[in-house]
Structures are given as structure tokens and as C-alpha cells.
Amino acid sequence: MLENKVEGVTLRYGEAEQFLSGSHFALPALYREGCTFLGWRDGEGNFVNSNYIPLKGGVVLEAVFEEQSASDGRSESSPFALEAGKEYRLTAFAGEPFWVVPKAEAGDRIKITFEWSTTSGGASLCFLNGGSEGSDDLQEYQSGVSFTYGGGVMRFECARMPLGMSYCITVRMEIV
Numbered sequence: 001m002l003e004n005k006v007e008g009v010t011l012r013y014g015e016a017e018q019f020l021s022g023s024h025f026a027l028p029a030l031y032r033e034g035c036t037f038l039g040w041r042d043g044e045g046n047f048v049n050s051n052y053i054p055l056k057g058g059v060v061l062e063a064v065f066e067e068q069s070a071s072d073g074r075s076e077s078s079p080f081a082l083e084a085g086k087e088y089r090l091t092a093f094a095g096e097p098f099w100v101v102p103k104a105e106a107g108d109r110i111k112i113t114f115e116w117s118t119t120s121g122g123a124s125l126c127f128l129n130g131g132s133e134g135s136d137d138l139q140e141y142q143s144g145v146s147f148t149y150g151g152g153v154m155r156f157e158c159a160r161m162p163l164g165m166s167y168c169i170t171v172r173m174e175i176v
Helices: none
Strands: 008-013 016-021 035-041 060-067 080-082 087-093 097-102 109-118 126-129 139-141 146-148 154-159 166-175
Touching (some): 035 087, 080 087, 080 166, 087 154
Parallel strands (some): 008 060
Antiparallel strands (some): 035 060, 097 154, 126 139, 126 154
16 A cells, blocks of 8 residues: 655645645635635646645645636626637636627527646546536537527536546637
């Protein structure tokens, strides 16, 4: 059996630091007024799972927040607005939905393209589309395939990857 010689990790949020003693951790979720807590990132820029087991000593984890807005894409009531021909970047997490609303008319034929990279490894990503908040009515979505837009907010989710993985996603929408 492999023995973990790590004695703890340091959590950093703003000017505050806290040392946690041990070899495995249930990392806390933090709250900051007007922000969404995205998670903890290590010194290499990788988001780590909230059930964290460090592989080496001296690890410092930084709390990452995103400012909330009326169009941050984190809920059905605050969808990320997509304009044709523009490129957008967002951070998404496996198993957590993000919401978009194309600036197009219902009945328009549109194409939404996703490109992604992950700091946590992994080569493929499946997007699920459909359903409202709390609904399991999701279907696999193929990036770059055109479809007739039905109007309203669209739900997407990064799927088929381990929970806790983060993705830097570039999104483009075209009216075709």
C-alpha cells in the first residue's frame, strides 16, 4: 500500500490563509457576496476535487470566485447571451449545467460550436442539451451541427467526465 506522507495543505482566500492538517480533505465551499464560488485551484492552475488527496507536500490551494451577473450562465434565470459571430469563453464543470440564450429568432437555423480544454486531463467531452432547471430531459448535442432554434433559454451540461473536472470552453454561435 502506498503511504501518503503529506501533512496538510494551505487554503488561501484573499489575504486569509488557513492550514489544514491531515492527508485527505473535504474542502469547504466558500461564500462571497455577489460572487459564485467556482472551487479550489492548485499552483499549476488546476481545479481540484472537493474531496482532495494531495500527492505532495507544500500544496497551496487558492479559492476561485466569479462575479455574478444577470448573464453569467450559471442558472436558467441568468443565461449567457450568445451573439452571432462572437466568441465567448467560460469555465464549466462536469455534471453542472450552464445556460445560454442565442440572440436569434425562433425558427432561425443556428449552429453552436464548443471548443474546450481541461486543466484536469481528459480528451473528450460530451455536451447534453435541453430541459429546464431540475429536469433530466437532456439529449446529446453534437458541437457544430446546425439545428432550428426553438426560442428561449438552452441548457447545456458537460457530461461523461469525472465530477469536479473543470473545462475552459470557447463558444461560438452562427446563424446559418
